[in-house]
Each structure stands twice: as structure tokens, then as C-alpha cells.
Amino acid sequence: MQAAVPGHQLDHYIRVITQTITRSTVQPRKHISKWNTFLAQETRKLNKKREPGAVPIKTSDVSKELSAKWKAMSAEEQEQYTEDMVQSLAEAREAKESGQHNSQMTAFHDVRAVVEHIQREIVNVNQCTGTEFLFLAVRKDIKRFNAPYILRMSDLFDTFFHNTTKFTLTDLVLKLESFFIGGVDGLAWNYLERLVQLKSLTAALIKEKLNNATGHQISRMVYTNFDEAITLKHGVVIKGWPLSKFCCPSHITSCSDVELLYNAWQSGATHFVKLSNDEYGRWRTQYLQHHAAAIQELPPINSDGNGQSATVLTANTTVPVVEATIPAVPNPSENAVPTIPTSENVVGTVSASENAVSAIPPASAAASTLTASPTFMNFGIGGAVVPPKARKTRKEKGVPRGSRKGKGKGKGKGKENQAK
């Protein structure tokens, strides 16, 4: 393609062929630059005039020359000259943003729609006849987006599989997926592989939920400075974060924590909530007030010993808005509102240390909510979430290990040392 239609870097053709996102779609500028449209327009004209087969003129080749021409024009002339182009670029941008052209995404939605339909039918038959159903769905291609899916009509399925195979349904469906994706070898998952896979699935799930909540594609989920990067920009908050620490899944080191997080998102116990205009307005006001207070009031606050919020704000860590309590019976429509920052329930926006821990429900709270869910569930719901086993404090805790360069490679190194 590059040979046939030269003039771009290889990356450009790859993006055109695969229809993947480009930087312009990731974070489009708020306003289309008149200068850019002028530059594009003029370069296009010059390219039309060039000899057939000649090397295409790039904007960088003519920008200086065109800059002089641009500056010579009055503001009105510039406006008039680029008006049409700006409009057509705006339309193209809109089409690019909302247009559906990704076959993987189409497949994902197809699977989801079919699964939803099957779920409805199974529930109906179960209610009419009392027949027990267990329905599993896994992808067989790593490129597909759909996460493993479990639908079961009774908790007894969990008990049965655990008693007979020593695996939970979650473990089994992960193994099943690995079998389809990687063949028999995929079954030989060790802890690390499972952890990595689950982290990846969880990150993808959270991003998908974020996109659904905002109604448009977000380039990536931001965990550090969540309130600034996500809530402030998109008016979305998180409810029911199940862990004491808010961070990206890859930074969670315990497998059980990742499982808990994944299950919480999959079940909806943890979810994004889009704020209404009023709610967002209030949230934004408070957010800006808190930040202003943190900057302006730090010295006097420390001196009079009052004003914990501002003191905590200066801790340099911004914790996202996390709903303080998970309702016993999840009802998003009713519980989506109170994430507006008030002094009681939005501790997360101003607290970085002590308050954040108390504000976020413990793992057991999330688990109890899960078990209170309906009888048909998604992946992993209803299984008891076992907290990580307490371990001895490591001797080298807090001691920097230093560079490992030149210390040899391969996982067996530590074992070899131990053997010695």
C-alpha cells in the first residue's frame, strides 16, 4: 500500500488498514485550528499541481512559506478562507468518533447481545419448570474482547464443582478459556500467568465500563489523579471500590485481590456513575474549592490545628471519588446520586490516607453484597471471597534491592541460590 500510494510513514498505513485509533481521535483538540486547516488546504492544492509520480509535498515543506501568507491575511480573511474546511473537518471528526468500523468491537457486541438473550430465555425456563442451568461462554481467540461468562441458576453449582474438582467455577472458566485460546498448554497455568491474565482482564473490563458510563471512547483509564483526569473531564465517579487501595490492576500484587476486584466490576457491585449536570456542577465547585483551599490555606491550617481536609489534600495524593457504602440490595438507579461531594460521603476526594481507608468498604462488605445478588449471575459471583492469608513481615521489607543488572537472568536463579 505504501509502494502504491507513497507519502506516509508505515504506521499510517497500518492504522488505515486496521482502523485503529489515532492520536487525533484519542484526545481531539477542543477547537479545530484555522491555521491547520489553512495549511492542509494549501498543501493539498500544491500537491494537486505537482507532476504525476513526484514526491508528495508535506506540510512541513511549505509551512514557512504559507506562514508568511497567513500572517498577511486579516483575521476576517482567515475566518472566511477556512470556514468551509473547518466545518468539514468538524463533521469528519464527529463521524470518526462515533462511527462504528471495528469488526472486533462488532463481534463483542454480537456476543453480548446473544448472551443476554440466552440469559433471558434460561431464566424464563428456570422459573417455569424449575430446571437448573449452567451456561459458560468463553472466547477462543485472545483478540476477542469478551470476558468469560458464567450463568448458573443455583449456588449449588459452585458447591458441586468445588467439592468434585477442588476448583471454583471462576477457576474452571478461566482454565476453559485458556484451553480454547492456548490449547492444552494453556491449562498449565501457574500463579503468575493467572495473575497477569486476570489483571489484564480486569483492566480491560474497567475501561469498557468507563466507556459505557461516559458514552464515548476514553483513551485510557487513569487511576492516579482519577478525580482530575476522569471525574473532572467526564463527570463520572466510581461506586463500591472493594479494595482499601485505589490503583490500577497491574499494581495489585495479590491474586485474591485482583479476583475480588474483577468480580466486583463484573457483578456491578463496583461501577461507574455518570453525574447529572447539577451533580457535576456541585462536585466541580467543591473540587475546585478543596484545591484552592489546599494551596492558599496550608500554613494557617497547620498553625491552628483545625482543617484536616486541607492538610490531607497536601499529601500529594488524589484519591478518586469512591462511594462509601455498598447498598445491601444493589439498585443503581437509586444509589447513583449520593456521590456528590459532601463532607460525609466523599471522603475520597479530599483524603489521601486515613479517611480513605475508612471510606472504602472492606473486602467482606463487597463479598456480602455479591452473595445477596440474584440467583443468576455473571462470572464468579456468589463465591466466597477469601481474604489473603496474612504473612510474616519480610526481613528485607523497605530495604532497596538495587540494580539487578549483571546478577544473571532466569527465574531459577533464586532457587539456585537457595540450593547453595
Added chain:
DNA sequence: CCGAGAGGATTATCTCACCA
């Protein structure tokens, strides 16, 4: 195009449970 920063993946090393 480039640097900063964040997310995600990989690697090295230690702990612990199990078994002969």
C-alpha cells in the same frame, strides 16, 4: 518530534507448604 508520566508486563528473589 520529544519528554514526562502513567499503566502494564516482566523479572529476581524470598517465603512457605508439602513430601520423601
Added chain:
DNA sequence: TGGTGAGATAATCCTCTCGG
């Protein structure tokens, strides 16, 4: 009691996005 390997932890590396 010692060997073995899975699990756990922390450091480091790699990749990507964003904004200037």
C-alpha cells in the same frame, strides 16, 4: 530435615498517551 516448586513481593523495564 532438606529438597522442591508454587506463591508472594518488589524492583525494573517496556509501551503508550498526552501536551507542548
